[in-house]
Amino acid sequence: MxxxxxxxxxxxxxxxxxxxxxxxxxxxxxxxRGESAIWYRLTPCPCPQEERMPDCKFCFEGLVRTFQExxxxxxxxxxxxxxxKVYTRYAPISEIVSATLISRETFxxxxxxxxxxxxxxxxxxxxxxNSVLLKYKVKMEETLTVEGFGENEYVLFxxxxxGAITGVEEVFHIPEDREPEEVEFSGFTFNSVVFPKRTNGLxxxxxKFQHPVKIAYKTFRVDSDARKIFDRSQITFQxxxxxxxxxxxxxxxxxxxxxxxVSTLRHSEYIRYQTGNLDILSYSPIxxxxxxxxxxxxxxxxxxxxEDFILYGDSKIKWITDKPRNGYSxxxxxxxTFRISGFIEGGSGEDRDKPKIFKMKPISNLNIRGIPxx
Numbered sequence: 001m002x003x004x005x006x007x008x009x010x011x012x013x014x015x016x017x018x019x020x021x022x023x024x025x026x027x028x029x030x031x032x033r034g035e036s037a038i039w040y041r042l043t044p045c046p047c048p049q050e051e052r053m054p055d056c057k058f059c060f061e062g063l064v065r066t067f068q069e070x071x072x073x074x075x076x077x078x079x080x081x082x083x084x085k086v087y088t089r090y091a092p093i094s095e096i097v098s099a100t101l102i103s104r105e106t107f108x109x110x111x112x113x114x115x116x117x118x119x120x121x122x123x124x125x126x127x128x129x130n131s132v133l134l135k136y137k138v139k140m141e142e143t144l145t146v147e148g149f150g151e152n153e154y155v156l157f158x159x160x161x162x163g164a165i166t167g168v169e170e171v172f173h174i175p176e177d178r179e180p181e182e183v184e185f186s187g188f189t190f191n192s193v194v195f196p197k198r199t200n201g202l203x204x205x206x207x208k209f210q211h212p213v214k215i216a217y218k219t220f221r222v223d224s225d226a227r228k229i230f231d232r233s234q235i236t237f238q239x240x241x242x243x244x245x246x247x248x249x250x251x252x253x254x255x256x257x258x259x260x261x262v263s264t265l266r267h268s269e270y271i272r273y274q275t276g277n278l279d280i281l282s283y284s285p286i287x288x289x290x291x292x293x294x295x296x297x298x299x300x301x302x303x304x305x306x307e308d309f310i311l312y313g314d315s316k317i318k319w320i321t322d323k324p325r326n327g328y329s330x331x332x333x334x335x336x337t338f339r340i341s342g343f344i345e346g347g348s349g350e351d352r353d354k355p356k357i358f359k360m361k362p363i364s365n366l367n368i369r370g371i372p373x374x
Contacts, residue, residue, distance in 0.1 A: 002142075002161065002211050003031075004091040004118040026355045027247035034245075036212035036261045038164045038190070041066050041253065067166065067210055070094055070137045071249045074353070078132040085119050086110075086126070090138045092117040097135040101126070107133075141166065144209045147174075150199030154310045154320075157192045158205055162261060164190040167208035174202040189314045190261070190285055190335075212261055217244035217360075241341065241361050248353035256340045258360060259285060264333040266290070272327045277319040283334040283364045284315030290331040292317075294324035303328070339363050 042063040073090055078099075080087040086099060099110040099122065110132065111123035126132070148156035165188050172180040183203070187194040193205060246252065264287045271279050289311055292303040301324070303309060312318035317330070338360035345357040 002091055003089060004087075030216050030245060030247050030355065031214045034214040034216035035263060036162050037215050038210060038259045038261060039068070039213050039246075039250070039252075039256060040210075041256050065166075068140055068251060071140055072097070072135070072137050073249065074135045076134045076136075078134055080119075081126050081128055081130050081132060084113070084121050084123070084125055086122060086132050086134070087119040088134060088136060088138075092139050092142060093120060093136055094139045095137040096120050097137065098133075099135075100133040102131045102133055141208060141210050143169070144207050146205055146207060148193070148203050148205060150201060150203060152198050152200055153306050154196075154198055155192050155194050155306075156199060156203060156205070158207075160191055160207075160209065161211075163209055163211045164259075164261070165193070165207050166210045168193055169206040169208065171206075172204045173199075174204055176201075180204070187313045189311065192311075194310065194312055213246060213250060213258075215244045215246045215258060217242045241359050242338065243344065243357065244338075244360055245355050245357045247355050250356070252340060252343075252356055252358065254340055254342060257337055257363075258340070259335050259337045261335060263336060264288075265336055266331065266333050268329065268331040270327060270329050271317075273323065273325055277323065278312060279317045279319075279323075281315055281317065281330065281332065281334075283332075285335050285337070286311055286314055287333040287335055289317070290333065292328055292330045294328035295326055337363055 043066055045064050071090075073088070076089060078086045079089055093115055096112050096115060099112065099120070101108040101110055101124070112120060113123050114121040144160070146158040146160060148158035150156055168185055168188050171183050171185050171193065173183050174180050183199075184196060185193050186196045193207075244258075265283070267283050269282055271281075289305060292309065293300050294303065295301070303324075305311075308321045309317050309319050339362075341359045341361045343356065343358045
């Protein structure tokens with residue numbers, strides 16, 4: 001789901017109380033004040049235990065990551081009307097549940113003729129000042145075709161909107177003097193695709209892309225004594241909880257995961273030497289690796305990205321050259337991930353799907369079994 005229209009914008013400061021100058025919904029305030037996040041579920045794989053493989057492409061160590069496919073938008077006024085075309089604020093449209101023409105004393109249902117990504121056509125001829133009340137569904141996942149240019153590197157960063165890559169359908173190399181040829185990829189992160197060999201030239205990628213949801217959050221403390229905030233015995237960020245709110249229409253459940261896409265935290269750790277060229281870091285998904293260094297005979301040795309190592313997936317380091325035998329230290333930034341631990345308020349009073357208020361607890365890395373029962 002992406003925003004395609006400009007409806008609901010106002011030059012006035014948004015307050016927490018609705019008034020004549022800011023007739024905005026709760027969802028609109030969350031959209032402006034909240035942070036973008038990727039929301040997904042982890043469901044046990046249906047394969048029998050004895051048939052599961054550690055390198056299965058369809059699950060994550062026995063867990064399948066799934067997303068909500070559609071979001072229903074209700075009580076929205078069309079922000080733009082042109083003849084028989086009615087434009088919505090969100091796209092791509094998957095279904096129009098109802099479209100009602102509102103006049104002084106009448107409510108007239110409109111006849112839907114054709115649905116496009118950002119607008120739909122009706123059988124009636126409308127004027128630009130007509131008010132149309134909408135109820136429709138939009139897709140939360142899209143298939144995008146994008147391009148990326150490689151310069152002797154293992155990772156491509158195609159230009160993408162804010163969100164996350166959830167799958168790679170195909171990748172083609174586009175040479176200047178011959179036909180395009182399909183190439184093999186080895187993995188992907190939120191915003192990049194990883195290849196087993198160095199890439200050069202233009203590449204065209206067909207990706208499954210998940211648009212983010214907006215959540216607003218604040219710290220949640222059980223202890224009401226503010227004087228103990230600076231006490232060393234208090235809980236740390238990775239042990240505490242946050243209270244958050246999300247708009248209506250999202251079918252949240254306890255145990256669902258939310259990864260913030262803008263906020264990052266920095267962490268440093270020592271990685272012991274292990275056989276193999278892959279190492280798993282403690283926190284993920286990784287946003288950026290600041291530096292890696294090890295101890296050499298003449299002092300500290302700095303290792304360069306794309307020359308000595310690459311970021312493989314969203315939580316691993318893959319070594320291209322020989323790995324340091326004595327281990328190494330790494331400094332990196334990662335996007336915080338939270339698990340929903342309970343709901344504070346999630347009803348549907350007045351027969352409306354209202355925003356849900358919930359608690360969420362940080363988890364470090366799914367690779368170190370951050371899922372209950374594992």
